[in-house]
Amino acid sequence: MGCLFCGIVRGELSATVVYEDDLCLAFLDHRPLFHGHCLLVPRTHFETLSDLPAELVPPLFQKVQLLARAVETAMSAEGSFVAMNNRVSQSVPHLHVHIVPRKKGDGLKGFFWPRTKYANEAEMLAVEQSIRAAIAETQESFP
Numbered sequence: 001m002g003c004l005f006c007g008i009v010r011g012e013l014s015a016t017v018v019y020e021d022d023l024c025l026a027f028l029d030h031r032p033l034f035h036g037h038c039l040l041v042p043r044t045h046f047e048t049l050s051d052l053p054a055e056l057v058p059p060l061f062q063k064v065q066l067l068a069r070a071v072e073t074a075m076s077a078e079g080s081f082v083a084m085n086n087r088v089s090q091s092v093p094h095l096h097v098h099i100v101p102r103k104k105g106d107g108l109k110g111f112f113w114p115r116t117k118y119a120n121e122a123e124m125l126a127v128e129q130s131i132r133a134a135i136a137e138t139q140e141s142f143p
Helices: 004-009 052-075 123-139
Strands: 018-020 024-028 038-040 078-084 097-102
Touching: 004 024, 004 038, 018 038, 018 052, 018 123, 024 052, 024 123, 038 052, 052 078, 052 097, 052 123
Parallel strands: none
Antiparallel strands: 018 024, 024 038, 038 097, 078 097
């Protein structure tokens, strides 16, 4: 099929996975807006939100809510930016939700966003572990 995210879901392509269950997979964006920027994708290939079956919307967005809370906790963020593109500006045609930690004065304005890089794999793995720990902690009190 050639879909980059399907390759990650199948384990054919590497990604720094922070969460997974039967429905979805979340991993660190390789070109994050800020450290901790995650992408949540359904395991099944759906190109856009309109393609996602209605019965999958609630469980997928419960995971978005879980990740938003966990990323904020893990990254000591004051909030988060949650976004999804449908076709236009969708760099990979596989439904994905961006969960980006935010802090006041972080420089994110409008739709011109600076991208950053992790200094090295160790830094990326430290962020991964922090988010995983926050997910585990958040799930204990999550509805």
